[in-house]
Amino acid sequence: MSSAVVNADDELEPTLQSILDQKSLRWIFVGGKGGVGKTTTSCSLAIQLARVRRSVLLISTDPAHNLSDAFSQKFGKEARLVEGYTNLSAMEIDPNGSIQDLIGQADDQEGEVAGGMGMMQDLAYAIPGIDEAMSFAEVLKQVKSLSYETIIFDTAPTGHTLRFLQFPTVLEKALAKISALSTQFGPMLNGILGANGGLPNGQSLPEMMEKLEGLRETISEVNGQFKDENMTTFVCVCIPEFLSLYETERMIQELANYNIDTHSIVVNQLLFPKAGSDCDQCNARRKMQKKYLGQIAELYDDFNVVKMPLLVEEVRGKDRLESFSEMLIKPYVPPAGGL
């Protein structure tokens, strides 16, 4: 009896209720290795959040867009209401698309297409990870103008995510350098380029610098918000298998390096064979999963560890997602008498 009480005090509750209760949260990232159920988890979390918040936006930055699949509804680059909800919207952004758009804009203004891409494109592609940053900046600009209370990012698999989060810092540094250089050499460049500072293709240097500066400001502002644990949290999704756990550990350490708060882990695809089940695979797998669950409990004792069962059907469509999302809040009770 007493041990049960101690346990209840000791371990954090195995739900995402804390995220729902923390009203100041503005950015929520959902990430993990590929195929562990990030999209399902983020959709479920969005559904639950939509019940307690004024408005929620779900953004997928994964190039393999699954939001459309999960909700059985086509989403695009613009935020669109999810069918059946009044305060839940979703959008899918393509990390590769928006740089083309950005460059395309500059060309359209001049009205010349032939040979117009040259310099700006070279410059833009020279910065590593610029495509992601561009899409990121575009989204942030949009999101800032819209007034969503909470924004959930369904991120691409692990490596991608971390680069995405790291990028603001990198770009900020690069842009600070460029700005400093341009103030030093600007006059000289202008002397070479002519009085109005025109680059080839009719772009002007000051204008370009202004654009980059604007981008930098947006990014640094958001960067500050990401590092504020009251505004941003990261939900790690994993399955109880070695590689997934390994990646999760690595991700949590790196997030700590970036000062991004994370205090929830969703362990997905748990098997709960019924009592007396004669499915060898299920029983063996359950044993293995139990081992890793024990390890998770030992390692992440200061995390909310949510255990989600593997269902017999695919979690697609509004109704199934809703019933699945319930389990994020009310812990799933495995069938009695199982392993």
Add this chain to the structure above:
Amino acid sequence: MPSLLVIVFVLQLTIHLVNTFGVETINNVLWHLYNMLPVPTSQSANKLRVLKKEYNTVRMQMNATSSQDEFAKWAKLRRKSDKLGEEIEGCKNTLDSTRANFNKIVGGLRWLGLNGFRMLLQFWFQKQPMFWIPQGWAPYYAEWLLSFPRAPVGSVSVQSWSIACLAVIQLVSDAVVAAVALAATPRSAGVKQREAMKVPGEKTTPAQEGKAPEKKEL
């Protein structure tokens, strides 16, 4: 107050010794001596040693732990080793910068104490004769050269004395080095080396000679 002659000689000897043993070695020795004093750097050097030891034990433990079977333990060890690694890196950086500073200061002091002091002596006593040479010992131009630049003719100037000291020290040190080298290498080793030395390409061993035609046949 020892005589100026002795001071100049000792100074030249010291400069020569410093140049022979190398600035680096002397800096290292001084650094070690400095760290024996209760200074903050010696504490951080100690800390670094302790950290490195700890890091190694943690790494060994981590390597001995199966990441698949005891993931929690392994991950905790890894966190610890990462943290220790970072600490070591930071500690090293501060130590390195202190060391660089130390080297700079020691180098400056050394220069002032040796070359600076020498220049000062040579400037200060340039008009003063070190000693007089008996009249008629040397022709006038040699006397003039010995008293160069500003000592009275017929005497030896401090510059000439320095150069003479340097030359003697150089000769003696060369002789000592040669003697030591001769004593250190056993006679037989030298002979063997001479035997082993062959002009490349002149003579081939029988085995090689035998192989060459075979290869041609192939």
